[in-house]
Amino acid sequence: MSILEASFIIFKLSPFYESFGKRVVKSPKYFFTDTGLLAYLLGIEKPDQVARDPLVGQLFKDLVVIECLKARANQGKAPNLYFFRDSNGNEVDILFESGRDLIAIEVKSSATYRPDLLKGLKRLRGLTPNIKQSCLVYAGAPFVFSDGIKALRSDQVDQVFAETEVPSK
Numbered sequence: 001m002s003i004l005e006a007s008f009i010i011f012k013l014s015p016f017y018e019s020f021g022k023r024v025v026k027s028p029k030y031f032f033t034d035t036g037l038l039a040y041l042l043g044i045e046k047p048d049q050v051a052r053d054p055l056v057g058q059l060f061k062d063l064v065v066i067e068c069l070k071a072r073a074n075q076g077k078a079p080n081l082y083f084f085r086d087s088n089g090n091e092v093d094i095l096f097e098s099g100r101d102l103i104a105i106e107v108k109s110s111a112t113y114r115p116d117l118l119k120g121l122k123r124l125r126g127l128t129p130n131i132k133q134s135c136l137v138y139a140g141a142p143f144v145f146s147d148g149i150k151a152l153r154s155d156q157v158d159q160v161f162a163e164t165e166v167p168s169k
Contacts, residue, residue, distance in 0.1 A: 001030065008033055011069055016082035016095045016102075025085040031065045038062055060109035061093060064137050064154050068094055068105070071158040084124060092120045096160070101132035103160060111139040113151065121149060135160055 004010040013029045032038040038059060044050055050059065065081070072079045080098070085091040094105035104124050108117050113136075121134040134149045135157075143151050152159065 005030075009037070011066065013065060013081060013083050013094075016084050016097070025087065029083055031062045033066055033069075035059055035063050035066070057109045060139070060154070061107045064105075064107045064157055065094060067154060067157045068096070068161070071161040074158075075161065090120060090123045092124045098132070100130060102128065102130045104131055104134045105157070105160065106134075106136050108136065108138045113138070113140055118145075118149060133160070 001010070001012075005012055009032065010030045011033050013031060015026050015028065017026055039050065042053060042055060042059075044053060050056055053059070068081055069079055072081070080096055082095040082097065083091070083093055084095055084104075092104045093107040096103040096105065104121050106117065106121050110117065117136055117138065118134075121136065125131050125134065136149060136151045137154055137157055138151060139153070140151065142153055142156060145151070
């Protein structure tokens with residue numbers, strides 16, 4: 001794994017557990033930096049095979065995590081990307097640490113909104129007051145929920161990090 005990471009073939013996403021106590025998962029997650037390579041390794045040869053593949057959600061998640069990584073790298077900044085999962089299975093796919101604030105991002109490959117897509121984000125909001133912003137990145141249309149959670153497409157994920165920039169004088 002360390003060779004794949006050093007070769008930039010995979011990216012290690014560490015868990016965030018600073019203020020959540022002992023009941024959080026502390027093992028990292030790994031994501032392919034090239035979703036084309038991942039598709040090849042899964043035997044996906046045509047675009048129409050992706051939607052039918054049982055791992056379409058993981059492919060989509062890899063794509064979004066790497067887009068987040070690229071957005072931070074393009075700003076010349078450290079990734080500061082994490083994930084959260086507790087022992088009860090509650091999970092948020094990406095946490096971005098900006099100072100003392102956290103931005104929570106849930107990733108779903110679904111093109112249709114369902115209330116259960118926000119379960120992890122709402123659970124995390126109840127655990128910490130440091131959540132500055134919550135986003136759902138999915139394959140559907142962008143909009144903002146009444147409670148301030150933003151729904152974005154995967155090609156808009158860089159907007160999350162653009163908003164955290166401090167304007168220059």
